[in-house]
Amino acid sequence: MSHENALVGVKVVIDAGPTYEDIDPVRFLGNRSSGKMGFAIAEACVAEGADVILIAGPVALATPGGVACRVDVRSALQMRDAVMKVIDNADIFIATAAVADWRVAEYSSRKIKKNASGAPVLELVENPDILAEVAARDPRPFVVGFAAETDHVAEHAREKLERKKLDMLAANHVDENIGIGADDNALELIWPGGSETLPRASKSQLAKTLVARIAARYHARKAT
Numbered sequence: 001m002s003h004e005n006a007l008v009g010v011k012v013v014i015d016a017g018p019t020y021e022d023i024d025p026v027r028f029l030g031n032r033s034s035g036k037m038g039f040a041i042a043e044a045c046v047a048e049g050a051d052v053i054l055i056a057g058p059v060a061l062a063t064p065g066g067v068a069c070r071v072d073v074r075s076a077l078q079m080r081d082a083v084m085k086v087i088d089n090a091d092i093f094i095a096t097a098a099v100a101d102w103r104v105a106e107y108s109s110r111k112i113k114k115n116a117s118g119a120p121v122l123e124l125v126e127n128p129d130i131l132a133e134v135a136a137r138d139p140r141p142f143v144v145g146f147a148a149e150t151d152h153v154a155e156h157a158r159e160k161l162e163r164k165k166l167d168m169l170a171a172n173h174v175d176e177n178i179g180i181g182a183d184d185n186a187l188e189l190i191w192p193g194g195s196e197t198l199p200r201a202s203k204s205q206l207a208k209t210l211v212a213r214i215a216a217r218y219h220a221r222k223a224t
């Protein structure tokens with residue numbers, strides 16, 4: 001593993017993977033995130049010498065060597081609590097998790113049975129936006145968000161960067177062969193005043209380039 005030292009002594013918190021929102025003891029709402037991109041970013045941060053805390057949703061991935069601490073969670077509320085517990089000491093927060101936008105208003109502790117009156121109607125409530133909450137803190141870490149877009153990638157990403165007041169946003173172009181769940185990815189990197197396309201590559205190669213850009217902008221901001 002190469003050691004470039006761009007993040008020595010820098011504390012990085014990364015959230016990764018999906019969240020599962022339980023409906024009853026056997027069913028949940030989830031999504032197709034594998035966590036691969038977030039784990040690759042954790043590995044790339046370690047290679048640069050960072051102290052990494054990884055908050056992982058339900059994923060089938062081994063912890064990258066050198067990660068100081070991994071916290072496994074299931075739901076968006078648990079992920080939020082785990083992030084907030086450690087964010088005070090963080091220098092950089094990278095939100096790669098595909099946090100479920102909604103959870104069921106009321107969890108049923110009994111399995112919901114089929115019955116003659118037809119399909120149940122699930123009432124949903126919005127989950128807290130962990131990324132926006134971290135970005136709203138004062139003082140706050142250097143905040144990097146992700147966005148999955150199927151169209152008008154740069155336009156949507158710029159709007160999200162400004163709305164959530166981020167230092168950097170990495171937009172995935174999602175289709176069946178790239179992005180969520182796949183091994184390859186391509187990213188449109190956006191920050192206030194600039195942008196760069198990181199062309200299609202393996203998630204591990206892309207993570208190295210992304211972390212180099214994050215380190216550069218983090219140090220540039222600190223110097224101002």
Ligand code: CTP
Nearest residue numbers: 095096097099127128129130131145146147148
């Ligand atoms: N995010 C979060 N908490 C949420 C939802 C999203 O922290 N409850 C973070 C994700 O980790 C990611 C970014 O916000 O870094 C994605 O933002 P979002 O606006 O949810 O993106 P999309 O799902 O792409 O949004 P849209 O509804 O515009 O498709």
